[in-house]
Amino acid sequence: MLLKIKGITKRFGGLIAVNQVSLQVAEGEIFGLIGPNGAGKTTFFNMLTGIYSPNEGQIGFEDRQIQGLKPYRISKLGISRTFQNIRLLKEETVLENVKVGMFGKTRTGLWSAILGLRSSKKEEKFVTEESQKIIELVGMNGYEMEMAGSLSYGNQRRVEIARALVSRPKLLLLDEPTAGMNADETKEIVQLIRKIRGNGTTVILIEHNVGMVVGLCDRIAVFDHGEKIADDKPEEIISNPAVIEAYIGKEDDKKETEYAAN
Ligand SMILES: Nc1ncnc2c1ncn2[C@@H]1O[C@H](COP(=O)(O)OP(=O)(O)OP(=O)(O)O)[C@@H](O)[C@H]1O
Ligand SMILES: [Mg+2]
Structure with missing residues (x-):
């Protein structure tokens, strides 16, 4: 495994942004990270790249423990990223x-x-x-x-x-690379990510476009309220009740309340 994460947690005061997340990514994989807004996805990347130090847990990259290292040291070891908000x-x-x-x-x-x-x-x-x-x-x-x-x-x-x-880099982290793109631009980015992997780089991408992640990724992890609620092959993820609940659960709750009121 290229990346072996064990029980990482990040708290901001009383808020637990990432809660006891463990996850492994194999070399050469395209790994997807999905989940509702505020689920802790970007915070997870920020721990992998040294912007935040986890309060608990370990991040193993190749044969080292990299949790808490400064960003420039992590970048030297071969992890690089893009940002959710373009920073050029x-x-x-x-x-x-x-x-x-x-x-x-x-x-x-x-x-x-x-x-x-x-x-x-x-x-x-x-x-x-x-x-x-x-x-x-x-x-x-x-x-x-x-x-x-x-x-x-x-x-x-x-x-x-x-x-x-x-x-x-050995590992490339992409935070919502297709945000704001139309369908054609998204297709081109999908091709580019495949090409990058073809050149030997392992990729983890955060995405809101579930259709795109399902078509592209070898494995997908789903975050909700800071916790990893699923980690599986794409075809299993889309039929996982906990995942469906995380995405549309709130909508259903609302409907039930409406029925009850009628
Ligand atoms: N520096 C910070 N200080 C305080 N709270 C933070 C900080 N960074 C993130 N948070 C909080 O942690 C939680 C997780 O945020 P994060 O940005 O990781 O979510 P996300 O899954 O990337 O969401 P989105 O899909 O909207 O980008 C949110 O409640 C957010 O407000
Ligand atoms: Mg984010």
Whole structure:
């Protein structure tokens, strides 16, 4: 298993955002994470990437325990992500935005780059070439010199994915990569995710589009109120009563109350 999570919990004051979640992801899998708003999905990613430290539990990645490590260390170990709300430098070009994803990965690092040391020239070339390869992989070649802020929403999402991919992570975390996309754009993202997995990267994606996750993922975990209520193959997930309840339970409660009132 690439990722072995045991009983992680995150509390914000009295609120338990993620409650005792255990989960395993195998290398090469496309793993889906679904659940209603506020279920704890993004908080889960924030623990995997070191933005939050779990209050309890362990996160095993390859042969290490990574819970509580700083984000840059986790990123160096090979986990990278995109954000639910796009975070691009809108006044910078596509190329510059993608290059940002390489910091921390290169040998000379930020200071040498700023001081203009000789070795960083070679490195600059390497970073640019790597970035261009990834821009092509996500289908954004030709847009390198466009300002990120001028791109369509769908293309901004691709650039975010490129930035996360340029460091060649072993595990890529996508937080709602198709949010706000139409059906055609969604199909293209599905193809891109398959291609990324084909290149050997394991993917976990958070999605609200259940149809899309069911068609794409090898396994799916369902969160509700911070707890993992199911973890199974897609075809089992869609017929799981607890899952159906989590999605439409509230609606049914309302109907029952209405019947009772009549
Ligand atoms: N930094 C924080 N401080 C306090 N509460 C937080 C914080 N981050 C998240 N929460 C709360 O934790 C719960 C889980 O939030 P989270 O963002 O993980 O949900 P989600 O499943 O990603 O939801 P969505 O589908 O709407 O993105 C929510 O009740 C949220 O308000
Ligand atoms: Mg979220």
